[in-house]
């Protein structure tokens with residue numbers, strides 16, 4: 458859902474939705490997801506397009522609590538067993554994006570929820586994050602973009618993060634009773650497109666081994682000018698729906714073999730835009746959604762396409 462943040466004269470989240478997020482086999486938790494309108498992320502990873510929804514100026518004080526309050530007001534059910542996901546297309550502890558002066562109001566708005574999920578860069582998970590944690594009564598979960606477990610590919614994404622940074626952040630969260638969630642990308646620029654499924658599965662394993670309780674596999678989009686240039690240069694081949702289905706299936710099969718308590722999903726945001734064969738697109742999306750929900754690996758959709 459997209460909302461013009463200025464259409465009604467007050468700040469609005471550019472996306473508000475209620476999802477039923479898997480938390481185990483056939484188990485889901487209702488989650489209020491907000492895509493907050495905020496100052497754009499200063500990191501500027503090569504593959505990222507989230508900045509398009511955000512602005513260059515610092516987020517004004519009061520804007521974020523207003524956006525959260527408006528989203529909560531739109532709900533009609535009790536939320537005591539729910540999660541609230543506050544995604545700012547950047548880093549929660551970036552003071553230009555989420556003013557720390559608003560943290561007490563944000564924490565209070567989140568009080569009725571069981572769990573609060575924010576996103577943050579690995580190098581920003583430190584004492585500032587603990588100050589927000591201290592304000593919360595709800596359980597805190599922090600989502601970090603691991604993206605890949607290949608250090609050479611990671612180094613070319615302009616992400617300003619190493620695998621060592623990630624390991625330190627994971628340890629810091631674990632030591633402070635904060636849950637880790639990770640994003641990994643299916644196919645990054647400058648990575649071998651023939652290996653993208655194996656690379657994604659290895660990244661899921663890397664995240665789970667670091668203690669992640671949830672890993673989302675995101676098919677890399679290429680709708681920015683920068684990414685289109687990399688496509689034209691031949692250094693990025695957009696991933697296919699079949700590869701997303703395979704990466705999810707193999708990750709779940711691995712998790713089962715390891716008896717891991719880590720939820721793995723394929724991100725279905727804009728999934729209809731992922732490269733596909735028209736004959737099997739609908740069946741593959743349905744199979745992916747079923748695996749997301751059941752957390753069971755399922756046979757791949759049969760089709761004559763490759």
Ligand SMILES: [Zn+2]
Pocket residue numbers: 734735736737738760761762763
């Ligand atoms: Zn097909």
